[in-house]
Structure formats: C-alpha cells, structure tokens
Amino acid sequence: MSVGAAVRRVRAYGGQFLLLAVLTLVVTLLISGVPRLVNRLAEQGLRAQLNSEPAARRDLSYTTRLEPATSQRTAMGNAVERFEALAADMPPQVRSAVTEKWYTVETAGARVVGPDLAARKLLVDLGLRAMPDIQSASTLVEGAWPSETYVPDRPIEVALDVDVARKLNLRTGSQLRIGRTDKDGNFLGGAPLVVSGLFRPVDRANGIWDGLPQLLQIIEPTGDGQPLVGVGVVAQSVLNKRAAEGWPVQTNWRYRLGVDRVNARELDQLIDGLQVMQRTHPPDLTLTQGADVPLRAFAAQIDAVRTLLAVIAAGVLATLAGLIVLAVGLATRRRRAEFVLLRARGGGATAGARRSFVESVLVVPVAAALGWWLGTLVPGAPDPTTPYLIAVTVLVTLALPVATLAVPAGGAVRRDLIRMRPSARRLTGEISLLLLAGLAAVLLRRRGLTLGEVDPLLVSVPVLLAIAAAVLALRAYPWPLLLVSRLAARTRGSVAFLGTARASRAAIAAPLVVVVLAIGTAAFCAVVAAGVDASRERAAAQIVPADAVIRGERFAPDTVDELGRLPGVRAVTRVLFEDDERLASDEIGTDAAIGQTDVLLIDGSGWDTVAREAQTGLSVPEALRTAQPGPGPLPAIVSPAIAADLAKVGLADSAFILVQGERYQFRVAGTEDAFPLLAANNNRFVILPWQALPKRITTPAPTSLLIAGDPLDAEALRVAGDQGQERYQRGGAVAGRERLLGVTVDTRADVRRGLGNGGANGILAFGFTAGAVGGTVLGLLAIAFTVLAGARSRGQVLSRLRTLGLSRRQWRGLLLVELTPLVAVSVLTGALVGAVLPLLLNPVLGLSAFTSGVPVRVAFEPSLVAAVLALGAVALGFAVAVEALNNRRLRLGEVLRLGEES
Structure with missing residues (x-):
C-alpha cells in the first residue's frame, strides 16, 4: 500500500x-x-x-400636487429635507441601485406677454422652475444666472435654453409679464419678468434634463388657439417668494436606478422592493x-x-x-x-x-x-x-x-458464448424504472413547476426517460437482428451472417444508456431551438402581419393608392383599430352590460393578398374573406370571452358596436384565441369585414396600413404615411381638430431581429449551442466506449477469422455490419428521446418569454431526420475508426497467441 x-x-x-x-x-x-x-x-x-x-x-419620481404652499419653508426647505428622507426610506435593494438623484420645485405654466412675443404673434405659457446643480450641468452662453438675492419690486429673472429662447424670439434682456388669463384667454396682468441669461446643456443626455415638462424643448400646441408651453429657470429665493404669495407650486424628486447597479441575480428582490414602494409611499x-x-x-x-x-x-x-x-x-x-x-x-x-x-x-x-x-x-x-x-x-x-x-x-469467463436470460430481479428493476419514468413525467405535467428554480423532478425526468428508452431499445433491438441473421445464414458469404449474429448477442447495456443520454440532450436542444425560432417567426407575423405596417391616427382614403406607387410595394391594405368600445344591444346604443372590447376592421380580400405576397403564412377566416355587403348583421370573428358574454345575454346573433362614431350590427361567425396586430394577451376583441360595411354618412378612416413588398424604404413609407395623415387632417370633416402625431413604421424583419437580440437571448443561445455540441461530442465519446467495451472479444474473433483466410476487405465489412446496428439503435433512440422530451417539457418551461408572449410550439422538424442520418454516419465512421485503431494497437495476432484475457 x-x-x-x-x-x-x-x-x-x-x-x-x-x-x-x-x-x-x-x-x-x-x-x-x-x-x-x-x-x-x-x-x-x-x-x-x-x-x-x-x-x-x-x-x-415622487411628485406633490400642484397647490399653493403654506410657507416659504414648504417651497424649497421642505424639498431639501424630504430629498434625503425619501431616499433613506427606500427598501435597501432599491436604495443601493440608485446612482443619480435630482429635485425641482416649479410653478404651473402661466401666460407670458411681451413685445418680442407679440412680434411673431406667439401665444406662450411659461413655467418657472428652481433646480439646484443646473449651473454645473450647463454652460452660460450670454447674460447671467438669476440672482439668488431677492430684491423687492425687481422683475423676476429667468434663464432659458438657447434653442427655447430662439423659438420664442427671446433674448437676454427681453421684458415680459407673467400672469393669469380669464376663460376667454384675456391676459389679466401680473408680475414683470426679464430674461437674465441663456444657457446650453453640457450633455443633453444628462438625467437632470429629463424632468417633465422638458426644460430644453417647447411643447407644441395640440390644437388651434392653444399656446406654446415652455419652462424657465429661476432662483430658489424667487420661487420661495412666489410660493409665499400664493402661487401654486409642485415639487418633484427623481431617483435614477443605475444600469451598473442592477444585479441580474437579485432582480426578484429589486422588483419586490419597487412593489413595496408602490404600496407604502407617503399619501x-x-x-x-x-x-x-x-x-x-x-x-x-x-x-x-x-x-x-x-x-x-x-x-x-x-x-x-x-x-x-x-x-x-x-x-x-x-x-x-x-x-x-x-x-x-x-x-x-x-x-x-x-x-x-x-x-x-x-x-x-x-x-x-x-x-x-x-x-x-x-x-x-x-x-x-x-x-x-x-x-x-x-x-x-x-x-x-x-x-x-x-x-x-x-x-x-467467455461471456460471448453464453446467452443469459435476464433474471427476475433485473426484469423487476427494468419494469420499475419504466413505471417510475412514466409516473415522473405525468406528475411533472400535472404539477407544473416554479420557473427559475432547479426542481429535482424536472432534472430527473429527462434522465429517467432516456434510461427507460435505452432499456426498451436493449430489449427490442436483438429480435430484428436475429431475424436478419437467420436470413443472412441462407446467403453466400460469412460477413453478413457473422456480423449480425455478433451484433444480436452484444452486451452493451451501460454504454447504450450513455449514448442515448448524450444524443437525447443534443436532439432536445436542437428541437427546442427550432421551436423557439419558428415561434419567433410567428410572433413577428402576429405583430407585423405583412412586410411592414404603418401605424398612425387616421389616414386619407387615397393613402393606399399612394403607397402602392412606391418602389418595391406589391400590395397594400387598410386596417382600423379602436380599443375599449362598449357593446350595445340595439342601434340606439343601449349598453349590453358585458364590458368593453377592442374592435378591428380588416379588408378580407386585401389582407389575404398582402399575407400571400408577404409570405407570412397567415390565413384570413373565411367568414371575413368572403363577406359581402348585404342586409342583416355583419359576420364577425370574436374572442372566446366575447363569444361567451354575448351568448350569456342572448346577443350572439345580433349585437352592435361603435366604430368612429357609427354603430354597426354584427353576429358571431366564429372565434379565434388570438389575431394578428392584437396583443398576445388580448382576450376581448371583435373583428369585422371592412368590405361588407353598410353605407353610412361617414366612411371609416384606417388607422394602420399593411404593406407587402421587397425591398421597402422605411423612410419613404414614413413620409407617405405622414402625408396621408395631413391630407386627412386638411379635410373639412376634421378642420380644427388636434394635431396628429407622426406615424411609426415597423417591418417584420426588424421585429424578428429584435425578438432574437437583447435580454437573456445570449444565455438561451449559449444553452442551445452548448447542449447540442456537448451532447454530440459526448455521444461520440460514449460510442467509442461502447466499441471499446467489446473490442477484445471482437479482436479475438477477427484474429481467428483472419487465420482462417478472412481478407482485409471482408474484415472491414464484418466490422461495419457488427457496429452498424449498435450505432443506429443508440443514435435513433437518443434522437427519439430528444424529440419527445420537448413535447413533454415545453408547457412548463415558460419559453414564451422569448417570443413576445406567443406560445412556443415544438413539432417534428424534417431537418432533424437529416441531422440524425448525418450524425449516424459520422458516429459509425468514428466507431469503425476507433475499432481499427484499437485493433492495430492490440495487434490481432498477439491477441490470438496470448489468450482470451491477455
């Protein structure tokens, strides 16, 4: 020892x-x-x-109500005191993640007038804001900062951003007055105001400028006769004085979580801390x-x-x-x-x-x-x-x-010459293993699991199923080989007969289990990765059911034709979406008392054309595609929840819904759990066929446009969409209405790319790659062990056969015939396990988090067959190479001379 x-x-x-x-x-x-x-x-x-x-x-962000302050202390002194107190009261996990913090005190926007504003006929409301540290975050371009020394009867000094001042036609020294207006917009007089200086931010990305309303931007008017809204900086002493005079003020404290302070391993604690803050913040x-x-x-x-x-x-x-x-x-x-x-x-x-x-x-x-x-x-x-x-x-x-x-x-003992039947103990163990694997699989599906935790049942089920499959393969595969061996015995030549006979008697229990485990892991990763990828394609098609979608407020009817003339565009269709509409039981609008729903109007034939041209694989329900104008209610596709509610109140055959001021009658023609353009978790919607709408006083205006084509210029689509909105706005029916926002253009390719990038996708890709590559490599290594486990007995047989005149070519053929069943059954069994495991585990893995909520579907992949065949060929070649190398190392002649166990 x-x-x-x-x-x-x-x-x-x-x-x-x-x-x-x-x-x-x-x-x-x-x-x-x-x-x-x-x-x-x-x-x-x-x-x-x-x-x-x-x-x-x-x-x-903590914000007080906009109301008159009770004292000067309440205006600025209280803001300073509560600034640190609010941070100290945060849960530790939240407080430790805060890297920047700011506070401001400001007044509501009040009307300002002056010669410089009148020169351009500008209507302006200006808010006054006191914010510490602004001087260190900006550069004074001209003039001076508002003085902190309060002097009675001196005009209020305000500093403005250079760009804001230019848009308002103001400069250093501009004389203004700030005060209230009556209900007709007439200025009622107020306090004198002077622009003391202009500044420019050192870094516009600095969080100090993110307070609302923006200090560096002018808020454009939302309608005719509405003022421009801006914010200017004043001294803290001035704001205290105005607050004491009864001006309504508002205090804001902002605390920013640093990207580098948020720990991925402590996300749950941070989220819980934010929930605690939401529940327990000061009233x-x-x-x-x-x-x-x-x-x-x-x-x-x-x-x-x-x-x-x-x-x-x-x-x-x-x-x-x-x-x-x-x-x-x-x-x-x-x-x-x-x-x-x-x-x-x-x-x-x-x-x-x-x-x-x-x-x-x-x-x-x-x-x-x-x-x-x-x-x-x-x-x-x-x-x-x-x-x-x-x-x-x-x-x-x-x-x-x-x-x-x-x-x-x-x-x-010459075990290769003994055919042993399995003992009762071994049969009992194998049957118990099969029952245990089945029971574990059923329990896992019924019980589910808590995501993010290492569940003993979850990690044991794949191993148990792989072992059970290997046991079944061990018991099943000798029988067809025995039949093949009997057939081979009737043919000329000894290679096929001897190879199949030896393959049917091979004792490879443990090695086969390991091969099945390895190949099963690799196949599982490949199948799930393919399922996630296909589900992302479906998710992208649900979000953008075309090559591109333009979303806006409302578009002029001719926008569809304008888009159709753009280069690369093959088809365009219109869509109208409105949310939170009430269902009615009659045409006068009697509430059906079944809650709110979203409404989607689609042109059935147009949608079908766009889907076909864009190759999205989506189909339009026949009730929507074939609907035509006519008497009676419109055929509608609704969600199961809406269908159940309508059936409960007896309105499944006749209900009414309001769309852009017009009420339409519809009937339930079918149900869908989800529909493109709607959120994956939307379970209350009604979809109507646009082409079948009855004639009314007003015509519905589309809110989205679906485009099929290649290549598409996103900027050209955006310009065409904005022009379509402007034409709609200039129409007589909408004169004087609020300004429409710019359109957004999303392409299916960009959405698909976004689903696969960022977040935890890097870990997901690593897991799939490591599992597939590692499983394949370990599977080949296990096959090498399987070959080496019987290498000595094969070497003895080959030595005798070579002595009896077996040629080198016949020897290689015999080796190939003997190893092919072993490699084939192990690789195929492992691939089968890997294909079945996703079907079993997919419902409990929560992979829809990577597909924008769209359920991940795993199904038979034709490419898996090709991969299995290729892997089988590689594994067989590897096995033959290992056997040949081992035989060369053992020197078959010496094996025969030295004895069976040498």
Whole structure:
C-alpha cells in the first residue's frame, strides 16, 4: 500500500487514469465555470435591456400636487429635507441601485406677454422652475444666472435654453409679464419678468434634463388657439417668494436606478422592493416609476432560461457521470486478472479496493482541483458551487474502489458464448424504472413547476426517460437482428451472417444508456431551438402581419393608392383599430352590460393578398374573406370571452358596436384565441369585414396600413404615411381638430431581429449551442466506449477469422455490419428521446418569454431526420475508426497467441 507503488501503477495504467482525470476535470470545470459564464451573460443581457430603454424609464419620481404652499419653508426647505428622507426610506435593494438623484420645485405654466412675443404673434405659457446643480450641468452662453438675492419690486429673472429662447424670439434682456388669463384667454396682468441669461446643456443626455415638462424643448400646441408651453429657470429665493404669495407650486424628486447597479441575480428582490414602494409611499405624494416593466420582462426570461439550462445540465452531467462509470468499468475489466491474482495470493476482500482507492486519491482530487481552478478563470460572478464540487470529487474518487469490489473472485469467463436470460430481479428493476419514468413525467405535467428554480423532478425526468428508452431499445433491438441473421445464414458469404449474429448477442447495456443520454440532450436542444425560432417567426407575423405596417391616427382614403406607387410595394391594405368600445344591444346604443372590447376592421380580400405576397403564412377566416355587403348583421370573428358574454345575454346573433362614431350590427361567425396586430394577451376583441360595411354618412378612416413588398424604404413609407395623415387632417370633416402625431413604421424583419437580440437571448443561445455540441461530442465519446467495451472479444474473433483466410476487405465489412446496428439503435433512440422530451417539457418551461408572449410550439422538424442520418454516419465512421485503431494497437495476432484475457 506504499505511495511509491501506487504511483508506479498509475504510470503503468496511465491511459486509463488519464481518461478518468480528464472526465473529472471536465465535470468540475463545468460546475465551476458555467455558472460564472451564465451570470456574465445575464449581466450583459440586463445591461443591453436597460440601455435599450429610455433612461427616464429607470426613474423613481415622487411628485406633490400642484397647490399653493403654506410657507416659504414648504417651497424649497421642505424639498431639501424630504430629498434625503425619501431616499433613506427606500427598501435597501432599491436604495443601493440608485446612482443619480435630482429635485425641482416649479410653478404651473402661466401666460407670458411681451413685445418680442407679440412680434411673431406667439401665444406662450411659461413655467418657472428652481433646480439646484443646473449651473454645473450647463454652460452660460450670454447674460447671467438669476440672482439668488431677492430684491423687492425687481422683475423676476429667468434663464432659458438657447434653442427655447430662439423659438420664442427671446433674448437676454427681453421684458415680459407673467400672469393669469380669464376663460376667454384675456391676459389679466401680473408680475414683470426679464430674461437674465441663456444657457446650453453640457450633455443633453444628462438625467437632470429629463424632468417633465422638458426644460430644453417647447411643447407644441395640440390644437388651434392653444399656446406654446415652455419652462424657465429661476432662483430658489424667487420661487420661495412666489410660493409665499400664493402661487401654486409642485415639487418633484427623481431617483435614477443605475444600469451598473442592477444585479441580474437579485432582480426578484429589486422588483419586490419597487412593489413595496408602490404600496407604502407617503399619501401626499404620487410615485411614478416604470423600471419594473423591463425588469419583469427580463426576470421572466431569466427564469425560463435557467429552467431550460437545468434540463440541459442534467443531461450533460448525467452523460458525464455515465462516461465516468464506463471509464471505471473499462479500467477494472482490464485489471481483472490483477485483482483476482491478488485475492489468490491471500489478499483480503477489500485489498483490491484499497489499492484502487490510493490510486484514485493520487489522480482524482488533483484533476478536480485543476478543473475548479480553470472554472474560476471564466469571467463572471460565481455561484455557491463548492458543495457540488466536493461531492463530485468524493464520488469519483470512490468510483474505482467500489467497482473493484464488484470484480468476481473467479477466473475469466467467455461471456460471448453464453446467452443469459435476464433474471427476475433485473426484469423487476427494468419494469420499475419504466413505471417510475412514466409516473415522473405525468406528475411533472400535472404539477407544473416554479420557473427559475432547479426542481429535482424536472432534472430527473429527462434522465429517467432516456434510461427507460435505452432499456426498451436493449430489449427490442436483438429480435430484428436475429431475424436478419437467420436470413443472412441462407446467403453466400460469412460477413453478413457473422456480423449480425455478433451484433444480436452484444452486451452493451451501460454504454447504450450513455449514448442515448448524450444524443437525447443534443436532439432536445436542437428541437427546442427550432421551436423557439419558428415561434419567433410567428410572433413577428402576429405583430407585423405583412412586410411592414404603418401605424398612425387616421389616414386619407387615397393613402393606399399612394403607397402602392412606391418602389418595391406589391400590395397594400387598410386596417382600423379602436380599443375599449362598449357593446350595445340595439342601434340606439343601449349598453349590453358585458364590458368593453377592442374592435378591428380588416379588408378580407386585401389582407389575404398582402399575407400571400408577404409570405407570412397567415390565413384570413373565411367568414371575413368572403363577406359581402348585404342586409342583416355583419359576420364577425370574436374572442372566446366575447363569444361567451354575448351568448350569456342572448346577443350572439345580433349585437352592435361603435366604430368612429357609427354603430354597426354584427353576429358571431366564429372565434379565434388570438389575431394578428392584437396583443398576445388580448382576450376581448371583435373583428369585422371592412368590405361588407353598410353605407353610412361617414366612411371609416384606417388607422394602420399593411404593406407587402421587397425591398421597402422605411423612410419613404414614413413620409407617405405622414402625408396621408395631413391630407386627412386638411379635410373639412376634421378642420380644427388636434394635431396628429407622426406615424411609426415597423417591418417584420426588424421585429424578428429584435425578438432574437437583447435580454437573456445570449444565455438561451449559449444553452442551445452548448447542449447540442456537448451532447454530440459526448455521444461520440460514449460510442467509442461502447466499441471499446467489446473490442477484445471482437479482436479475438477477427484474429481467428483472419487465420482462417478472412481478407482485409471482408474484415472491414464484418466490422461495419457488427457496429452498424449498435450505432443506429443508440443514435435513433437518443434522437427519439430528444424529440419527445420537448413535447413533454415545453408547457412548463415558460419559453414564451422569448417570443413576445406567443406560445412556443415544438413539432417534428424534417431537418432533424437529416441531422440524425448525418450524425449516424459520422458516429459509425468514428466507431469503425476507433475499432481499427484499437485493433492495430492490440495487434490481432498477439491477441490470438496470448489468450482470451491477455
């Protein structure tokens, strides 16, 4: 039991111990390094997610009501006191994420008049704002900052942004008056106001400028006779004085969450902290925050991807564990004579195990420590994986001694000449395993799981199913081979007969299980990745059911023809959408008392043409596509919830809905769970056929336009859409109405690209790639073990056959015939397991977080068949190469001369 002797034995069996060390290193490297890599990808994804949002989306804003202050202390002094108090009262996880904070006190916009404004006939309302630190965030262009020294009867001094002043025709020294107006807009007089200076921001992206209303922009009027609205900066002392005189003031405190302060591993705590703030904020303040929206979306993706990674990791680690068992078994089988001789010379029952334990201690812990150290070099925050590393090291160290204890004390046996029926104990174990796998699968589907947590049932089901499938394959595949062998016996030549006969008697239980695990993991990743990709295509088509969509307020009727004349455009159709409309039971508008619904008007034939030209794969329900003008209610497609509500009140055959001031009668002609252009979670909608609308006084105006074509110029579409809105606005029916906002143009390609980028998509791609590549490589390695497990007996047979005159070509043919069934059954069984697992696990994985809420569907992929055939060919070639290399190393002639167990 000396260490020196153990070292010599390790050197003598260096290849076997090197294999065990490499497998141990890989396992500990994965356990130590992969969590770091995942955490780093999560942090990068979170940074990308938050940076893609407007910076103001991360603001936590407390606002008081606009009302007269009770004292000067209330105006500015109270703002300073509460500035730090509000931050101190935040939950710790929120407070630690705050990197910038500002506060302002301001008055409501009041009418200003003066010669410079009158010169351009400008109607202006100006708010006065006091904001500390503005001087450090901007550069004074001309004039001076408002003086903090209050002098009675001196005009109010205000500083303006250079661009704001230019638009208002103001300059340093401009004399104004600020005051109230009556209900007719007449100026009632007020206090004198003077522009003391003009400034320009040092960095327009600085969060200090994000307060509302914007200090650096003019708010354009929304209708005829409405004023321009701007904001100017005044001294704090002046604002205190105006507040004391009874001017209504409002205080705003803003706290911005820093992108680098938000930890992806603590998102749940941060979101919970924001919820606590929402519930417990002071009653005299209004809390406005939108940070929880992107954080919740990212947290949902992280939970889903961590659950998926748990499944992939279970398959990979189970495969590695199987490979370690195979390596230990191979090493023990090669040293069986040594352990038998040790017992024959008087060694105890545990002598061989003690010897193996010393050898394992010299190799395994060193390899485990090296793998752990390499894992620490991966950039990223670590997870608490030390207990797992210790457990793996202990188990692998004990694997070889335990396997040594199982070595039979007797001599070698020609197992290839014995056909043993499985014992009752083994049959009972296999049947129990099959029942356990089925029960676990049923429980997982019925119980579900909590996303983001490593559920023992979730990680065990794929392994159990793979093992169960391997057991079934072991029991089933010898029977067709036996039939083929009998047929081959009637043919000339010995290659086919001997190859199929040996393949049908091969004992490959453990290696086959490992191959199925590995290939099943790779196939699972490939199938789910294809399902997610196809679901993203469907999600993009749901959001943009054409090549592009123009969304606006209302478009002139001729906009469709104008768009049709643009280069690349092949088809255009109109769409009208209105939300939160009430259903009525009659034409005069009697409320049906069944809640609100969204309304979508589509041109059935036009939509069908655009979908066909854009190749979206979407079909229009026949009731909408074939509807024609005529008497009676319009055929409508509704959501199941609306259909149930209408049926409950007896309006399924006749109900009314208001669309742009006109009420239309409809009947339920069918139901759809979802419809393009509507949100994935929208469960209350009514869809009407535009082409079948009856004639009314006013004609509906489209709010969106769907375009099919290639290539499309987004800027040209935007210009055409804006012009269509302007033509509609200039029409007599809308004269004097509010100014329409500019249109937005979305292309399906951009939406599809956005679904696949950002967020936790980097982790998802890593999981799929690592699982597919790792499963394939480990599967090939397991096939190599499978080949080596029977290499010695095959070498003996081939030696005898070569002595009897078997040619080299026949030898290769025999090898190919013998290995083909083994490789085929393992690869096909693994691929079948990988194809079935997504169908079982997909409902509980939550992958719709990556497809904009569209459910992920996994289905048979024709490309999987080609991939399996290619993998099978590669695996077979690899197996033949391993066998040939091993035979060359063993020198078949020496195998025959030295004996069966040499």
